[in-house]
Amino acid sequence: MPVKQAEFFVSNSDPAKCPKPDRPEYAFIGRSNVGKSSLINMLTGRASLAKISGKPGKTQLINHFVIDNEWYLVDLPGYGYAQVSKTEREKFAALIDGYLTSRPNLLCIFVLVDSRIPPQKIDLDFMDNLGERGLPFVIVFTKTEKLGPTKLQATLDTYRNKLLETWEEAPQMFVTSAVTSAGREDILSFIRPLNEQ
Ligand code: GDP
Numbered sequence: 001m002p003v004k005q006a007e008f009f010v011s012n013s014d015p016a017k018c019p020k021p022d023r024p025e026y027a028f029i030g031r032s033n034v035g036k037s038s039l040i041n042m043l044t045g046r047a048s049l050a051k052i053s054g055k056p057g058k059t060q061l062i063n064h065f066v067i068d069n070e071w072y073l074v075d076l077p078g079y080g081y082a083q084v085s086k087t088e089r090e091k092f093a094a095l096i097d098g099y100l101t102s103r104p105n106l107l108c109i110f111v112l113v114d115s116r117i118p119p120q121k122i123d124l125d126f127m128d129n130l131g132e133r134g135l136p137f138v139i140v141f142t143k144t145e146k147l148g149p150t151k152l153q154a155t156l157d158t159y160r161n162k163l164l165e166t167w168e169e170a171p172q173m174f175v176t177s178a179v180t181s182a183g184r185e186d187i188l189s190f191i192r193p194l195n196e197q
Contacts, residue, residue, distance in 0.1 A: 006044035009064040017096035019064055021105035025072040025193045030112030035058050035142035038178035060092055063100055069071035071195050080122045107194050108136045115141040115155050119162050138172040145177040159176055
């Protein structure tokens, strides 16, 4: 079932000012340029709900959207800009940390990775960090229409094996493309039952 209603709610640079945790919440995060805005627009069926990247590294905001009057979709700032200063990186880490530790309604974090590139330390470290905190997350592979089925399967296997070096279980994985809308129903069908719990 497609999303019926998607509305921007609020932007914050301070996690303490995020909306009251009165609805189930799902956060989307990944490296800059991974395709996060495109995926959010594809999932919600809105051409420009999330802004397709302007300049990386500028104001870093936590954006809340209300979907179908039922759940919050949260667009977290992208990480891993090469050009930012140490101070900026620390500010970013504090922002994400503050967010992750203050949302009791956060049911799942969607960690986006570009299916065309090999696993990056920054992504694996971020996932390990979520695992250590006991925060539920899944992996979303973006831009998958660029890969044939064999390469795609190899990418999925590589991530799974990497994570199984540390963890007993690998997280659920979603194969998506903002170009073909692949993965939209899979992700929405994953979210909806969690909302009911
Ligand atoms: P963000 O920085 O993570 O929000 O990434 P954007 O959504 O702004 O996308 C970054 C770039 O990747 C843009 O040039 C998009 O057109 C491109 N892109 C995003 N999703 C896809 C996809 O599914 N397939 C392809 N081929 N390109 C994509």
